[in-house]
Structure formats: structure tokens, C-alpha cells
Amino acid sequence: MRKPLLLLALPAALVLAACGDKTAAPDAATPPDAQAAHTFSPDITAGDFGEMVRVLASDEFEGRAPGTAGEDKTVEYIKAQFERIGLQPGGDNNDWYQTVPMVETTADPSTVLRLSNSAGTRDLKFGDEMVIGTRTGQPEINVADSELVFVGYGVDAPEQNWNDYAGLDLKGKTVVMLVNDPGFHANDATLFDGEKMTYYGRWTYKFEEAARKGAVAALIIHDTPGASYGWDVVKNSWSGAQFDLRAEDDPEPRLPAQGWITGDVAKQLFAEAGLDLDEQIKAANTRGFKPVPLNAKVGFDLKSTIAEKSSRNVIGILPGTEAPEEAILYLAHWDHLGKHEGEGDTIYNGAIDNATGVAGIIEIAEKFATTEPKPKRSLVFLAVTLEESGLLGSKYYVAQPSIGLAQTVGVINLDAMSVAGPSRDFVVTGKGNSELEDILKTYADQQNRTLVEEGNTAGGFYFRSDHFNFAKAGVPALYAKGGNDLVDGGTAGGKAATDDYAKRYHQPSDEYNPDWNLEGVVQDLEALYGVGRTLADDGQWPNWYEGNPFKAARDQMRSEAGGAP
Numbered sequence: 001m002r003k004p005l006l007l008l009a010l011p012a013a014l015v016l017a018a019c020g021d022k023t024a025a026p027d028a029a030t031p032p033d034a035q036a037a038h039t040f041s042p043d044i045t046a047g048d049f050g051e052m053v054r055v056l057a058s059d060e061f062e063g064r065a066p067g068t069a070g071e072d073k074t075v076e077y078i079k080a081q082f083e084r085i086g087l088q089p090g091g092d093n094n095d096w097y098q099t100v101p102m103v104e105t106t107a108d109p110s111t112v113l114r115l116s117n118s119a120g121t122r123d124l125k126f127g128d129e130m131v132i133g134t135r136t137g138q139p140e141i142n143v144a145d146s147e148l149v150f151v152g153y154g155v156d157a158p159e160q161n162w163n164d165y166a167g168l169d170l171k172g173k174t175v176v177m178l179v180n181d182p183g184f185h186a187n188d189a190t191l192f193d194g195e196k197m198t199y200y201g202r203w204t205y206k207f208e209e210a211a212r213k214g215a216v217a218a219l220i221i222h223d224t225p226g227a228s229y230g231w232d233v234v235k236n237s238w239s240g241a242q243f244d245l246r247a248e249d250d251p252e253p254r255l256p257a258q259g260w261i262t263g264d265v266a267k268q269l270f271a272e273a274g275l276d277l278d279e280q281i282k283a284a285n286t287r288g289f290k291p292v293p294l295n296a297k298v299g300f301d302l303k304s305t306i307a308e309k310s311s312r313n314v315i316g317i318l319p320g321t322e323a324p325e326e327a328i329l330y331l332a333h334w335d336h337l338g339k340h341e342g343e344g345d346t347i348y349n350g351a352i353d354n355a356t357g358v359a360g361i362i363e364i365a366e367k368f369a370t371t372e373p374k375p376k377r378s379l380v381f382l383a384v385t386l387e388e389s390g391l392l393g394s395k396y397y398v399a400q401p402s403i404g405l406a407q408t409v410g411v412i413n414l415d416a417m418s419v420a421g422p423s424r425d426f427v428v429t430g431k432g433n434s435e436l437e438d439i440l441k442t443y444a445d446q447q448n449r450t451l452v453e454e455g456n457t458a459g460g461f462y463f464r465s466d467h468f469n470f471a472k473a474g475v476p477a478l479y480a481k482g483g484n485d486l487v488d489g490g491t492a493g494g495k496a497a498t499d500d501y502a503k504r505y506h507q508p509s510d511e512y513n514p515d516w517n518l519e520g521v522v523q524d525l526e527a528l529y530g531v532g533r534t535l536a537d538d539g540q541w542p543n544w545y546e547g548n549p550f551k552a553a554r555d556q557m558r559s560e561a562g563g564a565p
Contacts, residue, residue, distance in 0.1 A: 042370035044363045044525045046518035052359035057351035057512040064350055065338025066243055066311035066385050067104055074334050078314045078383050085366045087316030090402040098313040100385055100396045101249060106241045106305040107133050117296035119272045131238035132259030134302060141257050141302040146174040146216050148294040152284030153178050154206040161287060165213050168291045174217040174298050175210050180226035184458045186285035197460030211253035218258045221266040228459030233506045234260050240340055243389035257302055311385040313393050315402055318368055322376040327403040328535045329380040330364055331466055332357030332414045333387030345508040352510055357414035358383055364529045375536035387466050394466035398473050406561035409535050410436050410542055411477040412528055413467035418482025420497035421517035425452045425483040430462030434476040435542035443530040447523055455484055474553030476542050481524055
């Protein structure tokens with residue numbers, strides 16, 4: 001969820017800094033089977049891809065949580081693959097790693113939210129009824145008797161003539177708001193982008209806007225259709241250690257505390273205020289909506305364990321033969337949710353999310369490195385950390401890139417690839433954004449495949465993976481994978497595969513399966529390789545389509561760099 005920002009290079013040990021005490025972690029042990037006698041092919045193959053996913057998603061990697069022994073094993077494995085292929089290090093000080101300073105915050109799970117209203121006072125339990133956390137780096141946040149105000153979707157969008165905060169003084173107040181956009185819940189194509197989520201629908205934006213408005217805390221009401229995931233995903237994602245960039249490395253505003261409440265809690269809260277939640281949602285779907293006091297107060301004593309640490313992006317570069325200062329960037333996040341306390345399977349292996357993407361960029365890198373002639377422009381292969389914590393590794397890289405963003409021709413992101421087999425279509429998440437899609441279409445046509453948009457446009461998936469940080473900065477970014485219409489099984493088979501993965505998403509059951517049909521992955525990787533190969537050799541500078549909100553930033557950066565938009 002985040003899913004969230006990027007850069008490179010360090011020693012093999014992870015440097016951990018707690019309360020200013022920097023201690024080098026022990027050298028990462030070679031994970032079992034990581035250096036097994038698998039012979040890699042220079043071509044993109046299902047066997048090579050599957051082997052890398054198997055290793056990265058093994059229990060020995062402990063769910064690949066940043067700042068753990070699982071990180072050490074993961075980044076060492078990626079580095080070893082980059083070295084084997086023959087890439088050059090692109091990180092800090094001519095190393096493979098880019099250090100990403102981070103703050104690890106673990107909220108006390110015994111924390112409760114005290115709700116007080118005419119019905120009395122009750123405590124909401126962490127995990128079951130709410131989740132809450134802080135990004136301030138402070139070990140204790142105390143809020144007493146903060147008035148609750150419903151602010152609709154928590155959106156201030158002047159170009160939409162929309163301001164849910166109009167006339168509201170938020171000093172000392174806590175806002176309660178809906179997830180997603182007005183157009184989604186209203187089923188109205190004239191509101192924002194209708195069913196398709198805009199950036200205003202993302203929880204990250206909502207918390208940032210509430211901070212800009214001066215709120216002391218913010219709570220989002222969860223609903224499964226609006227969020228596109230169930231409460232278990234929220235609970236798992238907000239439990240345990242949470243990672244963030246240091247405040248000095250992140251210009252975005254931060255709330256003292258932020259979190260979610262369940263839909264059932266919200267219904268009761270509104271009812272006790274004499275309000276019907278469904279009716280308030282309808283009201284929030286109209287322009288001119290005014291904030292509604294909930295005649296309730298909230299208080300909490302949020303204690304957290306704070307540790308300053310660092311994580312690592314891994315960066316490999318294949319220098320261009322004619323224009324090495326210009327680059328095409330392939331991107332995937334290596335991190336997942338690590339291990340949780342409890343009984344049974346407690347390792348969140350993250351096989352599809354996102355061992356598949358990491359294996360994918362390595363496969364593409366090897367084909368570039370072994371295919372003649374070598375590309376004219378440089379290729380950057382970036383495996384980032386802290387995606388699950390809000391796209392933080394990519395955010396850091398965007399602020400400190402190995403090759404400047406103005407000279408970055410385009411970004412291709414691989415995240416949670418489809419392992420359901422070949423398809424007749426090719427999903428472009430956020431379809432209709434940039435001219436990168438025109439190049440992809442050429443290769444999709446050669447595979448007799450049709451480009452389509454994602455099935456759940458309300459999920460806002462274009463804003464939930466690492467390419468989005470590049471997009472916000474202006475660099476054209478493509479996020480494409482798999483398909484819904486399977487060659488073997490049709491759309492029914494595609495839906496079954498999607499539904500199966502939805503059950504495994506952010507769960508311990510997202511594990512490697514040797515029975516996956518990886519023929520479709522090979523097709524996808526070949527097509528995405530083709531996009532990069534075209535960009536590397538023909539000298540073009542693809543842009544965003546007219547009307548795209550990121551086009552102005554791209555035009556400006558290219559103009560300042562002395563190049564045509």
C-alpha cells in the first residue's frame with residue numbers, strides 16, 4: 001500500500017542507527033540455495049525467472065523487510081545478479097547501493113482511541129477497530145478531547161471547484177474522511193474521473209492535505225470497494241514496524257497522527273451523532289459540501305518505539321555506447337512485509353509482490369547486457385526499498401538520481417507480475433497517460449495482444465507503485481503487465497486468477513508456486529524489453545499525452561535542460 005520515492009550504493013552490511021548510535025550489521029549470510037547450480041541463460045526464460053522468484057520469496061529471506069537480516073540477504077542477492085550480468089554499480093561512491101536514511105516507528109499495539117459522545121465513552125482497539133500511527137519520529141503523541149469533524153473526501157482541488165475544507169478552522173481538531181473520490185461512490189462520470197481514482201482519492205494525499213490544513217489527526221473510513229482491499233490489508237500493513245524518510249529528506253507535510261477506522265465503527269459514530277453515514281456519503285458527493293461536526297471527541301496516548309536506521313536501493317547501470325548521459329530506467333521494489341508475531345505461518349514472503357518484479361528487471365538487464373549491438377543510451381536497473389511504506393525508496397531516488405531526471409527518457413515499472421499464463425490482452429495501468437504506450441503497442445501487436453486498462457480503475461493503482469514518484473516529477477512512466485483474457489481460460493480464467501491473488505495479497509500465502517504458468521511473464525518481459533530497446537536506440541523523447549497533469553513538469557525540465565519537450 002504505497003506504496004510512495006529513490007537512489008544508490010554502500011557496503012554489504014546494513015548500517016543501523018538507533019538514537020544516533022550507528023552499528024554495522026553483520027555480513028549477510030549466503031541464503032540457502034541462493035547460489036545453487038542454476039545455469040542462467042542470456043535469454044528471457046521462465047526457468048531463470050522462476051528460480052529468482054523462488055529464492056527471493058523463500059523463508060530464508062524472511063519476507064524481505066527493510067532493516068532486517070532479510071534485507072541483507074535480498075540486496076546481496078540482487079547485487080550478485082547485477083555483477084554476474086556485467087552491469088556497473090550506480091550507487092553511492094561507485095558502489096551498488098544507495099543508502100536511504102529512514103525512521104522506523106513501531107506503534108504500541110495496546111494503543112486505544114477513546115471516543116466520547118452523548119452515548120458515553122468507549123475504547124477502540126488497535127487492529128480490530130482502528131489503526132493509528134505517527135510519522136513525526138516522536139516516541140509519544142498525546143491528544144485529548146479533539147473534536148471530530150467529517151470532511152467528506154478531504155479534498156481541496158481548485159481545478160475541480162471542490163474544497164471539502166471550506167470555512168473550517170481545524171486547529172486542535174481531528175478529521176474523519178472517506179477513501180477514494182466522489183465520482184466512485186456516486187457512480188458519476190462527471191465527478192473527477194468518475195469510477196477511475198485520481199490522486200485525490202489516495203490515502204497518502206488525504207493525510208498530506210489534512211496536515212496542510214492544520215488538523216491534529218486524521219482518520220479514514222475504510223470500505224472495501226472504495227479502498228479496493230479489505231480491512232485485513234489495512235490491519236497487516238499498519239501493524240508492526242512502519243518506515244519513513246527522515247522529515248528533513250521529505251518536503252511533504254506530516255500530521256501528528258493518522259490512521260483508519262472500520263466501516264462499522266464509522267456507522268455507529270455517525271448514528272450516535274444523529275447522522276446516517278450513507279446519507280452523509282451522498283452529501284459528500286456534491287460540490288459545495290460543508291464539513292459536518294460529529295458531536296464527538298477523540299483522545300489517545302500513542303506510544304511508539306523509534307529507531308533511526310537506513311535501508312538500501314540497489315542500482316546497476318549498463319552504459320550507453322553513444323549517449324551514456326541519457327537513460328531508460330527499469331524499476332521494481334524488493335521489499336515486503338517481513339515477519340509478524342503470531343501462530344502459524346508468520347512470514348510474508350511476497351512472491352508475486354514483488355519478487356516477480358525484481359526477477360523481471362534482472363531478466364531484462366541480462367538480455368540488454370548480452371545482446372548485440374549494445375544500446376546507444378544507458379540502461380538503469382533500480383531495485384528500490386520501502387515501497388510498502390509509501391514508495392519511499394523511489395521517492396529518495398527521484399530526489400537524488402544517478403542520472404538526472406531531465407535526461408531520463410522514460411521509466412518502466414514492474415510490480416506484481418501476472419503468473420496466470422499467456423493472455424490476449426496487456427494491462428496498462430493508468431492507460432491513456434503517455435506516448436510510452438504507443439511504443440508498447442508495437443510490441444503488443446507483434447504478440448497479437450490488445451492494450452487495455454486495468455479492470456479496477458477505482459483502485460488507483462497508478463498511484464500505488466514506485467513509478468508514480470517519477471510521474472509526479474514529470475518523467476513519463478509506464479506500468480504494464482499481464483492480461484485479463486487468458487489464452488487458456490479466457491476472461492473467466494483471468495478473473496479467477498485475479499480473485500485468487502486478491503486473497504493472497506499482503507498475506508503469508510503470497511508464496512512461490514512451482515506450478516505457475518510463466519509463459520505469459522516471458523511475453524510481458526519481451527514486450528517491455530522491446531520498449532526499452534526502442535528508446536535506447538532511436539533517440540526519441542516520449543512525452544505525456546496532451547491534458548495529462550504531469551506534462552507541464554516534463555516540458556519545463558526538458559526546456560531547462562536545453563532539449564525539446
